[in-house]
Amino acid sequence: MEFLKVNGKINPGKLAMSIMVPVVGGSLAGAFANRNTQEEYAELEKPSFSPPPWIFPLAWTALYTSMGVAKYRAAEKAILKNETQKVLAPYNLQLGLNFLWSFLFFKWGLRGTALAETVLMLAAITWTTYEFYRYDQTAGNLMIPYIAWVTFAMGLNASIWKLNK
Numbered sequence: 001m002e003f004l005k006v007n008g009k010i011n012p013g014k015l016a017m018s019i020m021v022p023v024v025g026g027s028l029a030g031a032f033a034n035r036n037t038q039e040e041y042a043e044l045e046k047p048s049f050s051p052p053p054w055i056f057p058l059a060w061t062a063l064y065t066s067m068g069v070a071k072y073r074a075a076e077k078a079i080l081k082n083e084t085q086k087v088l089a090p091y092n093l094q095l096g097l098n099f100l101w102s103f104l105f106f107k108w109g110l111r112g113t114a115l116a117e118t119v120l121m122l123a124a125i126t127w128t129t130y131e132f133y134r135y136d137q138t139a140g141n142l143m144i145p146y147i148a149w150v151t152f153a154m155g156l157n158a159s160i161w162k163l164n165k
Contacts, residue, residue, distance in 0.1 A: 006073050049155075067143060086131065125147055
């Protein structure tokens with residue numbers, strides 16, 4: 001529990017909301033974007049490094065939880081400097097781009113556009129990580145697995161796009 005304390009205390013409501021927004025939002029975006037698209041995705045040619053489908057919901061749940069804790073920690077520290085908006089602007093941008101990607105790639109089949117959007121998303125995640133780290137090193141470090149996963153996902157997106165032009 002010490003890990004969740006910021007300035008010696010835990011604000012359970014803010015912590016819960018910080019985690020729930022990306023977890024529930026990501027789940028809903030995925031559900032709506034993936035509705036009636038699994039057969040089409042299964043037929044796509046994929047690279048040898050493509051993980052099995054069951055990996056994705058596990059990885060994203062862990063990543064969304066981690067980014068929610070990071071957001072909570074960074075925002076709580078930013079409150080002390082009255083700079084909450086400064087730390088949340090890149091976070092909100094990257095989260096919006098994250099939710100949009102599923103629609104671009106799955107729902108609308110715009111795999112090249114999804115790839116270009118991933119480049120923007122990765123830049124926004126990196127900016128978020130930088131801002132979080134400035135306020136709380138733990139918050140910044142919690143974003144590193146997300147950067148790694150999105151980098152991997154960008155390679156997977158590029159490969160699927162290339163293999164299925």
